[in-house]
Amino acid sequence: MSERANALALVPAGEEAPAPVIDVPAVVCEKARALGAEAWLDDLPSLVRALEDDWGLEAGRAFGDATEAYVIEATLADGTPAVLKLLVPRAADAARHEITVLRLADGEGCVRLLRGDEARGALLLERLGPSMRELGLPFERRLDLLCGTAARLWRPAPGAGLPTGAEKGRWLVEHITSLWEALDHPCRERAVDHAVACAERRIGAHDDERSVLVHGDVHQWNALRADGDGEAGFKLVDPDGLLAERAYDLGILMREDPVELLAGDPRERARHLAARTGLDAEAIWEWGVVERVSTGLLGVQVGLEPVATEMLRAADVVATGG
Secondary structure, X not given: OOOOOOOOOOOOOOOOOOOOOOOOOHHHHHHHHHOOOHHHHHHHHHHHHHHHHHHOEEEEEEOOOXXXXXXXXXXXXXXXXXXXXEEOOOOOOHHHHHHHHHHHHOOOOEOOEXXXXXXXXXXXXXXXXXXXXXXXXXXXXXXXXXXXHHHHXXXXXXXXXXXXXXXXXXXXXXXXXXXXXXXOOOOOHHHHHHHHHHHHHHHHHOOHHHOEEEOOOOOHHHEEEOOOOHHHHEEEOOOOOEEEOOHHXXXXXXXXXXXXXXXXXXXXXXXXXXXXXXXXXXXXXXXXXXXXXXHHHHHHHHOOOOHHHHHHHHHHHHHHOO
């Protein structure tokens, strides 16, 4: 977490207070530039000030480990601690999708939404505790907790207006193939072909009637301590929001911790997750293949190292055998 103080200086009556100083994490800056959102970065101080006025809150310190948005502590007028999240603008309806997921979840398995503004990409959220990453939970324990936490969110949500698993699969194919070329082939072509083939099989397997609301980015950085014990003691943040097969969320767990994945049989993790949830191990494995390449390439683009290179190394290994 950044150590800056984001308080507004006192000014004489009748004069406008200056906009707060903004300390944006480097990864967020790079992502904004990659998306052509430099103007959003320039406008952040005035946006924060406007939301302070509109929502009756006081902005605090920035979270330095954010990757998808500018995220800061906030305090409501009655003293309630909260979090203000400002999403990097994207072509897709990211803000609408996230707000939709959080409203559907209503605090079950996901952080509770207090206020949302789709047009400004702004969300006011309950403040939670440290992430699983910060708590240093053992690897196997993390996997089981993440499975259980994600399962609390899974529910039918027909007509929610969220992308389907098939639509996300087609987007991932385009994202992988175009970014691999743009980055001058940072992993083997066979890894890309393997990911595309897996994505096409998951697209073909999509079934609207069996799809549920899934988070779309379940990992230890996105699971924060909440009140309660066991699985109920954590909530997920930063949902992408899809109507897809449940295995999609577990594919994210296949993508994460790539060094540990290669320490033994890479497929053993998929078998463990399948046994834990009663889902299909092959579907879990295939979504993991797709997400590993997609996220590894994006990580290279925005400088998220060393994990990006580790993911692509794992992608090469599972596609080629070494």
